[in-house]
Amino acid sequence: MRRRVVLITDGDEVARRTVAFVAACLGARFLARSAGNPTPLTGWQLVDAILQTPVDPVLVLFDDCGDAQAGRGEQALALVANHSAIDVLGALAVASNTCRTASVYVDCSVDYAGRVVPCGVDKDGVPHEDGDARVFGDTVGILGQLDVPLVVGIGDIGKMNGHDDVRRGAPVTRKAVELILTRRGHHGGS
Template identity: 55%
Template sequence: MSVKQTRKIIMITDGDRVACKAVQQVAHDVGGRCISASAGNPTPLNGEQLVKQILQAVNDPVLVMFDDNGQGGYGMGEQAIRYVAQHPQIEVLGAIAVASNTEAVSGTHFDLAIDATGHLVQSAVDKDGHVEGVEGMSPALNQRIYGDTVDVLDQLDIPLIIGVGDIGKMEGHDHIRYGCPVTKKAVELILQRSGFNG
């Protein structure tokens, strides 16, 4: 594949060891590629280095991880997201926004969320994949996913954002022994909604 072609990627805002194994498995299952070098706490590569890796991947879709290591604010993961998303040779099919317990973050809107049992839900989910919300809360306030690497997503033109709990975990529901069903469903939804045809 020529590096001059636009590469189609899915952004995933998690990059710890467990998430990396899950994303690698899902990439294999959908016939895509995972940028394993993007895993880490925080993301070890900057945006320019990530683009180089993406352009060298064998085929699409390319799954790329971004992580701020639990820190609020504009960290390395979010800086890399912005650079990659705005690169002229990159087409972002969608993003998987991963919830965490990080405080002092703005969060991001999402289009769909998937709970720990694999059901599509209209409300936000927490780190464990449980539906969040307080009785009487305005729906608008409950349409945001809160995590350490998601705030920048609202500032970018991403066609589909899916909220999920902690990838590869969610109290065992997304464990690799089960094929990481929540993460896989999120990736497959993004591919379907984007019209991707590998």
Template identity: 55%
Template structure:
């Protein structure tokens, strides 16, 4: 059974949709436009159905709790998609928001609004914060509980003081996606090499 390769994105407003649709065309992926919503409108099962209909991957899928504290519709859908047997989660883009530290997740790395990788968390403007390896957001709480190979934290997609504007090519979001894809290819090559060594 062929699995669909998916990147989870924890935001779902129209700026995010436009950015991901544009980047999908640039990077040879697909964006599930129907996953746009603030908050998320589709269930995890509905999203999986759309994902499995895509002709190729990687597939970008949006999830949004719209500021609801706790596990809202977006996180419930995210959990369903991330644990589905036909979905191969390559990574997640954890998008920062103003939650007053009520909801946060660990991240492997963040990208600030200048496009620099950093071990510190970033806020919604993409500015580095003081906490190492964590980011505040409203649709990120369940990420720690899921087996996601790489979680990249960034500020507001398509915004960040216009640094991620679609007219500039959404460079921050693009960098996050490319990093996840690069790490995924590296892990896949390592696994193939390990499997080959075991056969020998």
């Protein structure tokens, strides 16, 4: 049986805490070993860990630590996304200020207020005024080269000027993950 996975292009400590919280709320599994800045495991190590999880969907973090090129996070993400035992449900493309050259077109975004918008957002979760449907970030560029069925833009996970704080229930990250799960026909843990 293929493991269902949500790819998330962030890996710092705040993202780790936030995604762990959201996974617990949604009955999903968070692969804590994927957290790090940059991604601490290789793609093969991540695939092995994903396949050993008792519950899916599995939320997995990938981070290039500001590398504008295809760094460790993007390399691992590509391997995981292309593995025959992995069913990618979608990806959260996390905006950052570290890079204006790497970008990906998103299907939609969830802004800082939890609204689904048809354009990209910045690190603070503010929609692009010009309607640009891209998200800019250091780990997002690879997503456009992969067969990801749904790419959702989001600001900096767990932050966005306090709007996505875990003490408030991480409403933006939760909404974005729920959006992927719902649109891909997944309702609750398995």
